[in-house]
Amino acid sequence: MAQAIRKAVFPVAGLGTRFLPATKAMPKEMLPVVDRPLIQYAVEEARAAGIEEFVFVTGRAKSAIEDHFDHSFELERSLTESGKLEAVKELRAWMPAPGQISYTRQQMPLGLGHAVWCARNHIGDEPFAVLLADDLILAGPGCLEQMINAYQEVGGNVVAVEDVPRENTLQYGILDVVTDDGYLARARGLVEKPKPEDAPSTLSIIGRYILQPNIFDELAMQQKGKGNEIQLTDAMARTIPKTPFHGFRFDGTRFDCGNRFGYLEANIAFSMVREDMKDRVTQIISKYSE
């Protein structure tokens, strides 16, 4: 049986330039979908998958994320004094235990591969997960839990994938597939953001990864790729001769919340699955569809 996945890395240092001006003074990971920030969904998904240690790779102007996962004494006190005990209980319910979260900074914006490499001392020599909070996934069980189950079968590196229209390959890491049973696709290579005409397939990497620790040896080479950045995709591709690589087609819907339409759609989808909101949201949508 493959070694258990206990730790997850959350790269949250990105500037969120696709969402300006909303993200000028606020981290993009703090954008709310319905009533909780994107990063909270990612942390809850990880926790539901059995993750025990959460490593955040942050950057400047990201302190709101740290505050979000800490007690707010003033808030809890004033809620308690006004008798809103249920609200206090809810706030505490998803709070990580002391010492479960650690933070390290990516001092320079050198790419996703570099961000993951910044977490190496927190991960050590064990397999781990990476979750990109702006890929929000509506699924039950959660995407990472599904991936860990698949990983128990195949080991190695496993990433979440979905088919995208060929004209969109420029936005994703793309798999060069050798075998595909419709659920797990084994790859012999990967290309970061190829032009549609150069893409080896349309199977794209979504922001969920299970990685073996040998990825850090590749990332340590600091080799630059697409956009002059240190790409996680390139480092994963270089491990393929030694480490099996599979794309996993998860059961669920993914929303690209780094994009205005994806974000808007996520708000609709996540409110429509809430019994207390569904009817009202349906009415609102039909009001604007007339």
Ligand code: G1P
């Ligand atoms: C990153 C990765 C890319 C992956 C994508 C998933 O790109 O570099 O391989 O497909 O995340 O969201 P980014 O969206 O950060 O440009």
